């Protein structure tokens with residue numbers, strides 16, 4: 001049986017359906033063990049709630065790593081998302097260097113901004129550290145905002161394929177060979193992902209729903225990681241994850257009280273069916 005052990009490093013937002021609280025169930029639903037280092041614990045995510053609490057867990061990480069080294073605990077994949085501090089990036093690099101099995105995969109979702117802006121609390125130092133982490137990764141999953149910040153490009157709402165290719169070239173120069181650029185829209189009513197692998201581009205376009213939600217980037221990266229561990233290949237994993245996010249938004253959009261995240265749980269059975277359709 002293909003059963004992988006994934007370590008995800010990202011925050012736990014106690015309420016908000018993002019980061020750790022979506023990565024754990026989704027990677028598990030894909031049929032793999034999901035271990036977690038919570039980079040921080042917040043009462044909610046930072047996207048719309050006022051007065052959230054934030055406990056940074058940066059200094060927990062070295063002790064966790066040392067314990068795992070003593071126990072010889074190793075992972076097939078380390079997948080990182082929202083991190084609590086710039087210093088954490090160094091600790092994450094140490095974990096990747098010492099806790100991955102030979103040939104283990106480094107997947108980085110830079111998770112630091114959207115719609116042309118950084119999330120609250122992040123500045124140029126964090127962007128620089130994240131660009132370095134992305135440079136050392138096997139696969140990165142930025143959105144257009146994060147890509148622009150990391151390569152110092154102007155953020156545009158409207159663009160053509162040449163603009164997107166210039167972002168991918170610049171990201172590739174950071175050192176990453178496989179880039180999944182999310183939220184790429186060339187025409188109204190549609191959006192999609194560009195997959196850049198081994199020097200080749202492909203584009204998977206799907207309908208764009210009028211409402212956007214916090215946490216969908218984390219859901220995307222978690223399903224991508226889970227599907228990739230099931231050995232479907234990066235392109236298929238990118239498409240499965242995109243379809244899943246569309247399904248989750250459709251499952252939520254009618255419920256105007258549910259503004260803070262998507263009802264991803266209701267779509268898990270279909271995701272599992274999709275992943276097993278060729279068994």
Ligand code: PXL
Nearest residue numbers: 013018019045046047082215
């Ligand atoms: O979904 C990204 C994310 C993760 N974690 C926290 C956030 C956000 C986005 O706002 O605030 C704490």
